[in-house]
Amino acid sequence: MKLPDLVYRSDDRPPWSVTLVLAVQHLFLFVIGLQIVTALASVAGIEVNDLLVLIGGIAIAAGAATIVNAVGYRGAGVRYLVPYTLSAAYLGPMVLAVKTGGLSLLFGMTAVTGLVQVGFSRYISRLRRYFPVEIAGMILLMLGIMLISHIMPAFMGKYGAGSGTDIASVVTSVLLLGFLVMVYVYGRGMLRTAGIMLGICAGWFIAAATGAFGPAEIAEIAAAPLFAFPDPTQIGWSFDAALLLPFLVAGFCTVFNDLGTFTLCQVSTNQEWQRPDFENIEKGVLVTGLATTFSGLIGGAGVGASPAAVGVSIANGAFSRIIGVVTGVLLILIGCSPLLVRLMTSLPPSVLAAISLFAVSFIIVSGLAIISSRMLDSRRSLVIGVPLAIGVGIDLVSDKIVGMNDLLSQTFGISLTVAALLAILLNALYQVGVKDTVEFFHDPAVASPADVNHAMMRAARVWGARKEVFSRAVRAVQTCIKDIETQGLTEDPVRVIMRFDEFNLEIFVSYLTRRSGERGRLTTGAGRMADESDLSCRCTLHLHFDQ
16 A cells, blocks of 8 residues: 655655755754753753753754665665654653753663664564554554644643643644645645645744744844754763663653654555565664664764654655755754754744644554554454553543652553553464464355355454455455356365465365366366466365465
8 A cells, every 4th residue: 555646756866956845844843852852951950051962962863863764774774764853752761860860861871772772673573473564553543643642732832731822822733734734635746745844934924923933032043153063071971770661661662653653654655565564664773773872972862763754755745765865964964053953943833733733644544544454353453442542541641640650650651652562462362262274165056155255254354364355365266166166067065275374365275076187177267366376286276365
């Protein structure tokens, strides 16, 4: 499956003017992650110079990861346009680290967490057995829901606990979201491709008209220095084993975020996509771990792939890897320029919220499409439904969970990780007792083709097979049985054996005949409905389908 209207594929080279505009769009999505740093500074009382070091380290590490993932290098990188940003999962551990031991402890714990992610990346492909396609769709859906829970407060003009609604911000968000929808639905060509950039400009204009952006913000931008390379040596690095658990939880949450984001890239760029490519995802998680370690060493915090940025790529139809390289270079430049940081962060939160909400809608639709592509029985439906319900519930009551002690709040307050781990566990338990081979007999004299459909589809729902594949398989078996009956090859029931795994569906249709020699051989066109077929055995048709 592939989402429509792909304008620039992975290996295409857009004009440089288009590339630059699309790269700048991704820069503003990076700014959304910097709101976490702003929240951290207000809670922990970080000085301005130290804050610039932190932002600079994050931007440089995110830029390097974006470039490596775009071009690929020695077994690292997914070779997709996947911009990086600060992972929201690290907010809680960041606050704990800064309050406990200052930024030096944050830098040290971040570097260690990245090393653990690097080690874990080598085992990602082993999740394949416990990670069917529908769980990948559930993670994408949960990822979108989780992002919405963080976006909606800013969209509704609420900027802190207990704060009232800012009507001007609400108006800005609603008008900008309407503008983006109109551009995407009715725009054509470059207008649609650069729709997010036009939305950013429109957002600034709306914010200025509503008073959300004015002379005070412009003065702050002008006062910032143009160039200042982040220097973490004045702060240093330290380690505290007591904070290892919350940082590792945040690190694994980021890994699941990346797994969903890389899967979204595969779905959106591959017409023949059938299931997640775990070898490719493994290379991407390796980049995340290396980038997080690098970020800690140069004075930053944990980074991860940005699902909102991939959502924007789906919206404008641009997945060229060249855009990723340019985005990475611009991120590195921003990391070395406080003035550019102030300029990017001057965009009102209401504008960023509208853009993010627009992008997240594509993530949610992709997750639903992946789930619906599979046939699910009641047990497989529960594998998706129960974790999804618990994950959404955690987001709904997250403000109450914060009342627990710091360590437990970081463990249980991360909805995506809880939902993903629970889905994998339930799927592993569900596999117990499920047979990979099903056999039935069909007597054309007393049964109908609908009975064949019922027997095969019942097994398909248990296996969670692809609808399109099993629909072809049912038609092929029905055609084969009809040809056996029409040619009078047997008076006994026809035997059908099906063998299934996540990648293949093998079907054997056999019959007993009293005819001798070639007179008992079947002639049928059913083999053309399969990916491969074999009729070399006189009384058995072997059908193979790629699952």
